[in-house]
Amino acid sequence: MEQERLFDELKKGKQDQYVAYRKFIIEKQHRVMKKDEVNTFMQDFSVKFGDMDMAKNVMTAAYESADVIDGPKLTICKRCGWTVAFDRENRGICSDIRCRNYTNNFTDVEVVESPPIHYYRQRKGIVQFVGNPGVIELELENECRKLGLQTELWPDKDSYDLKITFHDGESWAVDAKDYSRAFLLKDKIEKDGKAIPQSHRWEAGFIVVPDERVRENRHYTRIVDQGIRQVGQRETVRCLKFTDFMEEVKKRVGGDSFEIGSKQII
Numbered sequence: 001m002e003q004e005r006l007f008d009e010l011k012k013g014k015q016d017q018y019v020a021y022r023k024f025i026i027e028k029q030h031r032v033m034k035k036d037e038v039n040t041f042m043q044d045f046s047v048k049f050g051d052m053d054m055a056k057n058v059m060t061a062a063y064e065s066a067d068v069i070d071g072p073k074l075t076i077c078k079r080c081g082w083t084v085a086f087d088r089e090n091r092g093i094c095s096d097i098r099c100r101n102y103t104n105n106f107t108d109v110e111v112v113e114s115p116p117i118h119y120y121r122q123r124k125g126i127v128q129f130v131g132n133p134g135v136i137e138l139e140l141e142n143e144c145r146k147l148g149l150q151t152e153l154w155p156d157k158d159s160y161d162l163k164i165t166f167h168d169g170e171s172w173a174v175d176a177k178d179y180s181r182a183f184l185l186k187d188k189i190e191k192d193g194k195a196i197p198q199s200h201r202w203e204a205g206f207i208v209v210p211d212e213r214v215r216e217n218r219h220y221t222r223i224v225d226q227g228i229r230q231v232g233q234r235e236t237v238r239c240l241k242f243t244d245f246m247e248e249v250k251k252r253v254g255g256d257s258f259e260i261g262s263k264q265i266i
Ligand SMILES: [Zn+2]
Pocket: 077, 078, 079, 080, 081, 082, 094, 095, 096, 099
């Protein structure tokens, strides 16, 4: 699978390389790029880390020439930043079915004037399994940094997504998940035998899901919490939607006490 090949390449690098490349891939403006822009970034990364092979291997694993798309011009989705392909009935499809609603059925799109052959786009598996789910990871990091907290993305090359350290030294481990169905995420946790690995010290763990998922299903976090209980982490880990999680972080920064074990779980 495309994303597995990419992660194999990323894991060959040191932690700072892993983070720099993965961040680059997640950023929306890098879903479709001019070929010479990609080459410039590749050179910059090679110089920064003194590792030309990794730059080349990561970029090859992540990108393909955009002329795999039929037609004289590229259409870019304004929500996910990836290419839109149209079928015979002129129905558009990009990297995420939810984009249809945000782009007025792909009528509100960007059309690129120069030919597709001049562009690279991220491979489908990369945008779907690394790029799109990563947006919330970077948002979480960004919001926590704004509060003056120390953050670390993908500690130990991805034992979880984000480590937050408060001023008194307490650490929280956060994993952002965007599963379409709560029970699929619950099953995944049960299959893994843990919600968040206790690979090194953290005091509280959180599975953070997009607000949109909870709007679609108000039982979403409760269902995931059942999975967390099944794997024996109910005392230390809970599932929250993004805005509720940020409220907890702000409360903690403000000095309010936070007791995870006291939460009522059905
Ligand atoms: Zn899209």
